[in-house]
Amino acid sequence: MNAKLTTLCYIEKEESYLMLHRVKKVNDENHDKWIGVGGKFEYGESPEECLLREVKEETGLTLKKYQFRGLVTFVSNEWGTEYMHLFTATEYEGEMNECEEGELVWVPKKEIENLNLWEGDKVFFRLLDETREFFSLKLRYEGEELVETEVKIYD
Numbered sequence: 601m602n603a604k605l606t607t608l609c610y611i612e613k614e615e616s617y618l619m620l621h622r623v624k625k626v627n628d629e630n631h632d633k634w635i636g637v638g639g640k641f642e643y644g645e646s647p648e649e650c651l652l653r654e655v656k657e658e659t660g661l662t663l664k665k666y667q668f669r670g671l672v673t674f675v676s677n678e679w680g681t682e683y684m685h686l687f688t689a690t691e692y693e694g695e696m697n698e699c700e701e702g703e704l705v706w707v708p709k710k711e712i713e714n715l716n717l718w719e720g721d722k723v724f725f726r727l728l729d730e731t732r733e734f735f736s737l738k739l740r741y742e743g744e745e746l747v748e749t750e751v752k753i754y755d
Contacts, residue, residue: 660697719746
């Protein structure tokens with residue numbers, strides 16, 4: 601079985617993250633969930649190239665300062681395996697455009713957990729908040745239920 605390689609970025613501004621409410625795509629495993637921006641690698645792309653391309657496509661913004669924060673391994677009995685390269689960004693330029701996949705909204709960090717998130721996303725939000733070190737996180741799902749979590753922090 602082939603694993604998916606993806607990037608995901610949380611762009612920060614004034615104690616808020618730019619969140620994407622996934623409501624526009626058909627057959628979307630993230631339908632009605634709130635996530636960051638990013639997507640699948642194209643052939644030959646590095647994580648950074650994928651990140652910059654996907655952020656530009658989904659938001660219209662060009663990242664100027666970003667950090668690779670962690671590798672998240674999703675294992676699902678329904679969706680297979682995905683290796684997500686997790687970034688945060690603090691500087692960007694350009695004008696935000698409308699996203700074909702959903703609504704882009706600046707959400708205060710303290711309100712993120714009130715959104716309709718995957719349970720595992722709450723784990724990496726805590727890690728993003730608690731540590732500046734690189735981490736590896738494995739999340740195993742059965743359907744939409746998170747059944748296993750493993751964390752390794754590299755300092």
